[in-house]
Amino acid sequence: MNVVTDNNKILDNEALEEQYVPGEPFDHTVIHSDTFYEQYIASFVPNQKKRLVYRFFKRAFDLLASLLMLIIFSPIMLAVAIAIKCDSKGNVIFKQKRVGRNGKDFYCYKFRSMRTDAPNNCATSRLENPAQYQTRIGRFLRKTSLDELPQLWCVLVGTMSIIGYRPLILTEEKCNDMRRRLHVFSARPGISGYAQVQGRDDVYYKNKAILDAEYVKNASLWFDLKLMFQTVAVVLKRDGNNDEKKGGSK
Numbered sequence: 001m002n003v004v005t006d007n008n009k010i011l012d013n014e015a016l017e018e019q020y021v022p023g024e025p026f027d028h029t030v031i032h033s034d035t036f037y038e039q040y041i042a043s044f045v046p047n048q049k050k051r052l053v054y055r056f057f058k059r060a061f062d063l064l065a066s067l068l069m070l071i072i073f074s075p076i077m078l079a080v081a082i083a084i085k086c087d088s089k090g091n092v093i094f095k096q097k098r099v100g101r102n103g104k105d106f107y108c109y110k111f112r113s114m115r116t117d118a119p120n121n122c123a124t125s126r127l128e129n130p131a132q133y134q135t136r137i138g139r140f141l142r143k144t145s146l147d148e149l150p151q152l153w154c155v156l157v158g159t160m161s162i163i164g165y166r167p168l169i170l171t172e173e174k175c176n177d178m179r180r181r182l183h184v185f186s187a188r189p190g191i192s193g194y195a196q197v198q199g200r201d202d203v204y205y206k207n208k209a210i211l212d213a214e215y216v217k218n219a220s221l222w223f224d225l226k227l228m229f230q231t232v233a234v235v236l237k238r239d240g241n242n243d244e245k246k247g248g249s250k
Contacts, residue, residue: 020032020039026040026214028199030207046213047217058224062161066152066153066155066162070156077111081111084137092111092112095108099170099189100167100189101185106154106167108167109151112147113138114133115133115134118133152191159188160190164189166196172205175206178205182212184216187219193211193212194211195215197230197231198211
């Protein structure tokens with residue numbers, strides 16, 4: 001009997017006994033066996049170098065880029081805020097606790113794209129019909145990723161970075177725990193990241209944690225720059241955005 005997975009490849013019974021082989025390319029489009037993931041975690045060696053030069057220039061870039069983009073996008077952000085206020089009742093900005101650097105909680109900000117009666121602190125996948133909570137302007141904001149613009153403030157104050165791993169809410173315990181075991185939380189979360197450009201919501205949560213770990217381990221200024229350009233391409237093509245199919249969190 002075959003095992004069919006949403007937005008992933010089809011696995012047969014033999015895949016359930018799959019073993020992880022160090023050095024082999026990781027296929028993030030496949031849901032691997034539990035044995036594979038445990039072996040991957042056991043063999044994973046994080047980067048222990050302090051990389052002070054990289055961290056200095058990354059933070060300097062985040063400061064300058066976030067400040068500049070907040071100034072440039074301020075007219076758009078004002079227009080979005082007015083549109084949200086006119087479209088539905090509730091606050092313009094939606095804030096939500098997420099897990100960030102060193103496993104500490106922080107408030108992540110977004111333009112509100114859901115009605116106020118939408119369940120709070122609940123992952124999209126756990127809602128039976130999340131699209132029913134989405135506002136008219138919210139659908140547009142999510143398709144264009146304009147709802148993410150307030151996170152530039154998080155970058156400016158240092159709780160996030162332009163590029164990192166997407167921070168998850170506290171109730172997404174399985175992925176957060178795997179990230180912890182793979183030392184992902186040693187870095188700041190980002191507005192975009194490696195897993196985002198590889199499929200966004202289409203990536204299975206364990207594969208997402210591995211992609212996040214690979215980014216943190218191999219992070220460099222060149223890698224960050226490459227991911228920034230890829231992020232722009234993904235947003236323009238709207239790849240892997242399940243909000244168009246099933247809605248999303250506020």
